[in-house]
Amino acid sequence: MFAVKEGALPHLIELLLPDTLPHSMSGPLEFDIIHQCGESKARLGVVRTLHGSFETPAFMPVGTAGTVKGLTPDQVRSTGSEIILNNAYHLLLRPGDEAIARHGGVHEFMRWDGPILTDSGGYQAYSMADINAVDEDGVTFRSFIDGAMIHLGPERSIEIQNNLGADIIMAFDDCPPSVDPSTLNESRRRLAEKRMGPFKKGYDHAKRLAEAHDRTVRWLDRCMDAHARTDEQALFGIVQGGIDLDLRRASVEAICSVDLPGYAIGGVAVGEGPELIRTVVEFTAPLLPEEKPRYLMGVGYERDIVAAVRAGVDMFDCVLPTRNGRNGQAFTQSGRLHMRNAKFADDGAEIEPGCDCPACSGGFSRAYLRHLFAAGEMLGPTLLSMHNIRHFQRLMLDIRRSIRENDWSLLLGAWPVLRCDGSDREG
Amino acid sequence: MFAVKEGALPHLIELLLPDTLPHSMSGPLEFDIIHQCGESKARLGVVRTLHGSFETPAFMPVGTAGTVKGLTPDQVRSTGSEIILNNAYHLLLRPGDEAIARHGGVHEFMRWDGPILTDSGGYQAYSMADINAVDEDGVTFRSFIDGAMIHLGPERSIEIQNNLGADIIMAFDDCPPSVDPSTLNESRRRLAEKRMGPFKKGYDHAKRLAEAHDRTVRWLDRCMDAHARTDEQALFGIVQGGIDLDLRRASVEAICSVDLPGYAIGGVAVGEGPELIRTVVEFTAPLLPEEKPRYLMGVGYERDIVAAVRAGVDMFDCVLPTRNGRNGQAFTQSGRLHMRNAKFADDGAEIEPGCDCPACSGGFSRAYLRHLFAAGEMLGPTLLSMHNIRHFQRLMLDIRRSIRENDWSLLLGAWPVLRCDGSDREG
Numbered sequence: 001m002f003a004v005k006e007g008a009l010p011h012l013i014e015l016l017l018p019d020t021l022p023h024s025m026s027g028p029l030e031f032d033i034i035h036q037c038g039e040s041k042a043r044l045g046v047v048r049t050l051h052g053s054f055e056t057p058a059f060m061p062v063g064t065a066g067t068v069k070g071l072t073p074d075q076v077r078s079t080g081s082e083i084i085l086n087n088a089y090h091l092l093l094r095p096g097d098e099a100i101a102r103h104g105g106v107h108e109f110m111r112w113d114g115p116i117l118t119d120s121g122g123y124q125a126y127s128m129a130d131i132n133a134v135d136e137d138g139v140t141f142r143s144f145i146d147g148a149m150i151h152l153g154p155e156r157s158i159e160i161q162n163n164l165g166a167d168i169i170m171a172f173d174d175c176p177p178s179v180d181p182s183t184l185n186e187s188r189r190r191l192a193e194k195r196m197g198p199f200k201k202g203y204d205h206a207k208r209l210a211e212a213h214d215r216t217v218r219w220l221d222r223c224m225d226a227h228a229r230t231d232e233q234a235l236f237g238i239v240q241g242g243i244d245l246d247l248r249r250a251s252v253e254a255i256c257s258v259d260l261p262g263y264a265i266g267g268v269a270v271g272e273g274p275e276l277i278r279t280v281v282e283f284t285a286p287l288l289p290e291e292k293p294r295y296l297m298g299v300g301y302e303r304d305i306v307a308a309v310r311a312g313v314d315m316f317d318c319v320l321p322t323r324n325g326r327n328g329q330a331f332t333q334s335g336r337l338h339m340r341n342a343k344f345a346d347d348g349a350e351i352e353p354g355c356d357c358p359a360c361s362g363g364f365s366r367a368y369l370r371h372l373f374a375a376g377e378m379l380g381p382t383l384l385s386m387h388n389i390r391h392f393q394r395l396m397l398d399i400r401r402s403i404r405e406n407d408w409s410l411l412l413g414a415w416p417v418l419r420c421d422g423s424d425r426e427g
Numbered sequence: 428m429f430a431v432k433e434g435a436l437p438h439l440i441e442l443l444l445p446d447t448l449p450h451s452m453s454g455p456l457e458f459d460i461i462h463q464c465g466e467s468k469a470r471l472g473v474v475r476t477l478h479g480s481f482e483t484p485a486f487m488p489v490g491t492a493g494t495v496k497g498l499t500p501d502q503v504r505s506t507g508s509e510i511i512l513n514n515a516y517h518l519l520l521r522p523g524d525e526a527i528a529r530h531g532g533v534h535e536f537m538r539w540d541g542p543i544l545t546d547s548g549g550y551q552a553y554s555m556a557d558i559n560a561v562d563e564d565g566v567t568f569r570s571f572i573d574g575a576m577i578h579l580g581p582e583r584s585i586e587i588q589n590n591l592g593a594d595i596i597m598a599f600d601d602c603p604p605s606v607d608p609s610t611l612n613e614s615r616r617r618l619a620e621k622r623m624g625p626f627k628k629g630y631d632h633a634k635r636l637a638e639a640h641d642r643t644v645r646w647l648d649r650c651m652d653a654h655a656r657t658d659e660q661a662l663f664g665i666v667q668g669g670i671d672l673d674l675r676r677a678s679v680e681a682i683c684s685v686d687l688p689g690y691a692i693g694g695v696a697v698g699e700g701p702e703l704i705r706t707v708v709e710f711t712a713p714l715l716p717e718e719k720p721r722y723l724m725g726v727g728y729e730r731d732i733v734a735a736v737r738a739g740v741d742m743f744d745c746v747l748p749t750r751n752g753r754n755g756q757a758f759t760q761s762g763r764l765h766m767r768n769a770k771f772a773d774d775g776a777e778i779e780p781g782c783d784c785p786a787c788s789g790g791f792s793r794a795y796l797r798h799l800f801a802a803g804e805m806l807g808p809t810l811l812s813m814h815n816i817r818h819f820q821r822l823m824l825d826i827r828r829s830i831r832e833n834d835w836s837l838l839l840g841a842w843p844v845l846r847c848d849g850s851d852r853e854g
Contacts, residue, residue: 066795074789090802095772095801099794103775103795111790111795362500363535365530367530372494378496
């Protein structure tokens with residue numbers, strides 16, 4: 001179904017480099033840097049897990065509730081995705097982590113035999129639920145399914161992730177707003193509140209950040225103590241600190257003083273603008289241990305990913321390709337297209353001519369996509385999700401080629417969307 | 428993705444029988460009877476069209492709006508389906524038959540390169556829309572999309588179907604209720620009204636049937652005159668007559684006096700019970716020309732299909748596998764299962780152990796299906812639609828084997844659902 005087109009970078013790393021040939025693993029995760037870019041802090045690498053390896057920089061599609069929405073695992077593979085992300089929060093609430101454990105873990109449950117990463121559930125508990133209490137033991141929130149009160153803390157989060165059995169699991173951290181709400185304009189404030197819940201009167205941002213920092217460090221110890229499957233699952237720590245660079249540095253020092261298989265940058269893209277995302281990532285990524293994979297959580301648009309890769313980030317996840325795909329929005333190298341737009345009614349071209357995704361290479365036209373979305377047909381979201389995930393995987397292929405060749409000019413030439421200044425060209 | 432299991436009948440007809448080898452077509456459709464069952468009126472055959480051939484008896488999944496809901500064409504093929512059905516009524520309203528013609532026809536539009544059959548749009552115009560007028564020129568109804576008044580008559584129906592470009596197209600017929608509403612009990616009457624619209628006071632069923640009969644014969648002539656693509660598209664006539672066997676015989680005589688590439692039995696399974704369906708089909712099918720394919724429209728459950736095949740029917744279509752699949756209902760050889768049922772929450776078995784559909788052979792468990800339906804995930808309808816279509820294709824494989832071997836005992840042994848007496852065993 002998926003054919004690599006001429007010009008796209010073939011997956012040759014494993015064939016070309018003897019030191020990356022399969023061998024028995026010495027732990028739950030191994031990371032080799034294959035090539036260090038001569039022109040930026042970007043690196044080309046490979047991560048190995050017990051469920052297979054993936055090339056870095058890597059993009060992980062999001063399979064929230066144990067399914068990348070609308071796609072079979074075969075269809076996810078056909079986009080070139082090598083690792084996916086599941087949300088512990090959703091799987092905890094339904095069908096429950098113990099039910100999944102009884103089925104042999106989430107790989108077996110959803111029939112994805114490649115690497116999986118689960119988040120800790122903390123971010124969703126903060127951002128999606130009515131929070132009744134946050135204290136030193138964690139978060140108590142109301143289930144959106146049956147109204148039951150659920151407690152999530154470091155021990156329970158790790159227990160859930162042990163039950164799910166993903167290859168990479170995340171520390172349970174305290175997630176404060178990244179930006180002082182009093183400094184936000186109205187629209188950004190609304191966005192931040194939508195994601196993080198309403199800000200209380202008398203909220204002291206500096207105090208909240210400091211508290212979250214200290215607590216996240218204490219919780220990391222508790223996560224490590226609770227982790228019962230250290231031979232099979234790699235626990236990543238998460239650096240917080242919002243947009244306060246001193247606090248980011250302190251967080252890196254505290255979190256990275258614990259020897260872990262990988263580290264993540266959290267609390268980014270939670271309401272602040274693209275310039276601040278970039279500033280924080282460019283400051284923080286190079287501080288993380290060089291020999292460990294670096295994961296930037298929940299980011300993002302194409303230019304955010306490229307900037308982060310150039311700062312030394314190795315792993316990304318984002319709901320954009322699937323969420324926007326379900327809403328009829330197509331990512332292309334020149335910007336986004338709204339497939340519901342009437343102007344596509346007679347457009348016989350593929351979503352993006354030259355794209356090698358299953359939808360474009362399968363010959364489905366913009367007119368057909370527009371019809372499917374107009375008629376509310378499930379196949380629209382399915383085809384567009386495949387296209388959009390493949391879009392991000394093609395970006396990663398071209399990024400990896402740029403690193404290997406120490407030349408980013410081809411990337412900028414082939415991806416006009418990277419040259420847009422914050423406002424994507426939309427169709 | 429789809430592997431034929433041991434015991435399933437391979438598609439060997441084309442290999443074994445020299446007279447079915449590909450050759451240039453003498454018209455839009457050819458039909459060869461390969462084997463006549465020695466124990467019933469059933470026949471094994473092959474229909475050839477310009478978009479390829481399909482074995483008969485054949486089951487056609489329904490792709491109403493130019494998509495078998497939730498499935499890519501590859502996924503439809505993976506169920507073993509060789510021909511699909513599209514609804515002219517839906518495609519006329521959206522995106523419009525002319526728009527599809529501009530895209531090269533419905534095969535190209537939906538990227539299904541195998542045989543396609545379109546219905547005339549008449550049945551849906553009668554059953555789904557507010558009918559404002561039925562007269563000698565056709566039906567005028569209100570579009571459910573934009574409220575526009577639409578006229579559909581023999582000429583326009585054929586024009587639409589010429590524009591869509593399916594391999595088999597259907598005559599535009601007058602569709603009266605098949606049963607006198609005054610003889611129906613309350614629940615069947617409601618069902619019939621739901622399908623055919625409310626019955627008017629003073630409704631004279633015998634008169635309405637006679638009128639529809641005469642009109643359908645007149646309209647067939649007009650359809651033939653309007654048909655502009657006789658070299659590419661085979662026009663089938665439709666026999667009506669409700670449950671009045673004399674009228675059925677008269678309809679057969681009138682319709683089949685016109686030389687057409689195939690004939691259909693219409694007005695069945697529109698509110699009457701399974702016994703009446705069987706009576707009408709067993710009476711009507713053998714009256715149709717032996718050397719032409721016989722198509723029973725909109726039927727049905729497994730036992731209805733087997734009874735009709737034994738009466739000499741060659742083609743079937745039904746929304747059951749996809750519609751019920753979207754609602755969480757799985758067809759199995761022993762009856763239907765409701766995948767939302769809590770009892771499946773810890774059931775690690777496939778939907779139907781031994782089934783070779785993409786969902787069962789892919790190892791997706793009942794517990795996972797139950798989770799997907801509970802969480803409202805699109806993948807549930809997708810997997811269950813594939814299973815259910817494959818269920819009907821497996822039935823057709825076993826039916827064709829029974830015909831070839833003149834032995835139906837194996838079929839009845841392997842398909843307990845065929846022995847159920849009207850009330851399927853449900854999970």
